[in-house]
Amino acid sequence: MSIEEQYRTRAKELLSGGAVKMVIGYGKGSNASRRRPIFISSADDVERLVLDDACITNLSGYLVSEGLLSDEKRVAVFLRPEGIRAINILAAESQLDADQIVIFGFDVAGNEVKALKGIHVEEFSDVITSIKESAPEAAEEELFEKIEKMSPQERFSFWQEEFSKCIKCYACRQACPMCYCRRCIVDSNQPQWVNTSSHTLGNFEWNIVRAFHLSGRCVECGNCDRACPVNIPLRLINHRMAEEVLGAFDHFAGTSKTQEPVLASFKKDDSETFIL
Amino acid sequence: MTKILFSDKLDNCVERWKSAGLTVIGPVQRANISTYAAVEHASEFDFGLVLPDRSIKDLFFPQSEPMLRYTIKKESIDTDECLPPSGPRIIFGARPCDASGMAIDDPLFGWDYKDEYWFQRRNESVIVTIACTKADDFCMCTSLNMAPDSTKGSDILLRPLAGNKGWLVEELTNRGREAFKTIADILQESSDLPAPLAVVEKKFDLDACVAWLQNPENFESRFWKEISMRCIGCASCTYLCPTCHCFDIQDEGDTYTGIRRKNWDSCSFALFTMHTSGHNPRSTQSARWRQRIMHKFNYFPGKFSVNSCSGCGRCSRQCPVDMGITETLQEISTLSL
Known part of the structure; x- marks a missing residue:
């Protein structure tokens, strides 16, 4: 069968x-x-x-x-x-x-x-x-390697060009299982925390806010990347953040249903003084 | 004998139009997305696309448009109106569905307040449409009583010759004739025949769908919930749609100075109809999807005598969960039997 x-x-x-x-x-x-x-x-x-x-x-x-x-x-x-x-x-x-x-x-x-x-x-x-x-697929991607080798300025230009295509349709957010907020910060207008305009600045604000919000939470299913109607390679930015969290905290998102959220929890004996 | 524009002469035309002060725009593939954009040379055009990912709407109704700058002073408020950047342009290689989409929206942008952003761009643009010789699974112009060679909204219609050699020229409007006067000596007389048009299968019975939608009993039909259960509520369909035209007005800035912008908005979003009280008259995704279909095929034609859909199929083509107008109307066709 x-x-x-x-x-x-x-x-x-x-x-x-x-x-x-x-x-x-x-x-x-x-x-x-x-x-x-x-x-x-x-x-x-x-x-x-x-x-x-x-x-x-x-x-x-x-x-x-x-x-x-x-x-x-x-x-x-x-x-x-x-x-x-x-x-x-x-x-x-x-x-x-x-x-x-x-x-x-x-x-x-x-x-x-x-x-x-x-x-x-x-x-x-x-x-x-x-x-x-085993290394996730995005890491083997040629484009990912290319971006890793770029200077910060080149990398900024790369993402600037990609984000300038964004039309703020929020397909990435709506397709993402981790974007479950009943009211997303960009939909909050009293006060308006994030510009609703999809000009380059507004697009940066949105995409960077989302990348940070997904750090340590993204499972790299690729829903956002496939949903994007303007083909922004969102998988790459999320993969980079996942690697960062893995390296810094040995945190691989979603290993168990009791796993502590890495960026939403703290320890009293944290070596960083600003934590408490 | 008909006039022919040969492909290898197109670059001369681009040069000619540029020297006449026109911005030359057409279908291009850039940064992994196809769109209509300004070009310097004919070689930048991509006529192989069934149609660009992004619709022609972007050129007339951009996603974010500055309307006015303001400064609030102690005793006065200074405002500085932003009008759209002006200048004549020629859009070469539009698809018939995109060109007709702009004509569909003309009455909307002009019925109560004449939207100067829209009409300035409309009046300064010549649309040269190329009839389609290929279609994909999502094209549905014929279901909307249009065709791969519809002329609605176009100033010139070009019919491709076999082997990408060039196009037969049909001048439709005075604006089109004016623009083609500048290249009159480049056109050639010929008896070449056009390549066969794309075959676009008819996918639903539009009249039956409209009758079903107009029946008030169907407003609360279970169908709406079933068809839209998988809708994730993004705006991919509305923002890629050539005829979707909703916008929001937002002030960006601080207490003293800022800019007022007209930004795209979408009926797919929960926030679209959210009241200040927190009440939302369209509180579910099914109510929002119903609104989109009703707007396009019932309310809009009720007001302007034309459906707000040109059959490009982008909504279905790009939907992250494989929904779209085609499926919805196909289902309604079967319901109304």
Whole structure:
């Protein structure tokens, strides 16, 4: 039985027995190469679920949709390892109760899909540890290497050109499972902390604020990068910040549901005096 | 016999237009994004694109436009109005859906207050459209009663010849004729035939959709919730749309001095209709998506007798979660059967 069929069977069992109220997965998209998020609430609809190498979008962000989990019922969701890490972070940041989440784990190597064993988030810790040890893909990218070798001025010019393309559609924010704030700082207008204009300064403000806010929290699922309609290579800036946090604090985001948020916690005996 | 503009002569035209004081703009691929931008030479154009990622709207209604500078003094307030940068320009190689999108928005920008930012740019621009010989899965002009060679909003229509040799010239307006007078001697007479137009399959029954949308019973239909469940509420669709025209006015600065700007805004955002009290009449994403569809195919045509969609398909093409107008209207077509 293919993984797709196995997971359809499992979804059918869970839905018909009432173990979960909904399965969030992938369905056919508007052309052969596209998959789209679908929400299955009836066991009769599980045939709509698709699982193949085109299932890329990290679906974990849908779990924190307003009201979805407030009835304390369980929801099942198809997740790649990055999505599973996102569940850990959302749980650690008190955004959801990980026990309510039933995971249909999978990973893609080349164009082959393999199932990841486990149901609850804590059962995937080996998978997450192995990712921490192998270098994430962005690091191998030629463009990333090129930016690393640039002088600060050159790097500034590079990002200036990229950010000047930004139209502030906030697709990066909306696609990101970590951007769950009910009211983002840029939407706060009393006072207006951040310019709403998408001129170069306003675009810098937005993109840099977001990069900092994601430091130590980004799982590098790539949702923002793929969502960006003007093709800003957001994955690179987030990867750089993830490396920084890993180097400085040995913090790899999303290893467990009790992991302390690295930039939102402190220790009384911190060597930096400004902390306390 | 028809007039032909041969591709290898285009650079001469660009030179000619530039010396006549026109800024020459066209489809280009720059910094990993395709858009309409000013060029120095014809070699910068990319006519191979189905259509640019960014719509032509950017040239008439930029994402952020300064309106006025202000300084507040002890006893007076000084204001300095910012008008759009002026100067004639020629947009060479627009797509029919983009050109018609601008004509669709003309009545909107002129019905109560005549928006001088929009009309100054409209009046100073010549739009030379190239008919489409290829389309992709998301093109849907034919479903909107338009075609790969629609002339709406264009001053000149060019029909490509086979083998990228050049274009047959159809002059549509006086503004177009004026601009092509400067290159009259570069055009050649020929009996060459145009390459076949792109085949754009009709994807939905527009009349049936409009009738369904106009039925007040369907306003509260469950359909809206189901179709938009995966919508993440970004503004990718509205900002890439050639006809979406909503904006917000913002003051940037401190207590004493600043600048007032007109910035794009989007009905996809929760903040769009948020009241000061905290109440939001469109509190869910489904209400916001319904608004976008109703606006384009019910309210806008009710007021201006034209749908606010030119069928470019960018909304569906770029949607991070594979939604868009095409799917929504396809679904409505089946509901209304």
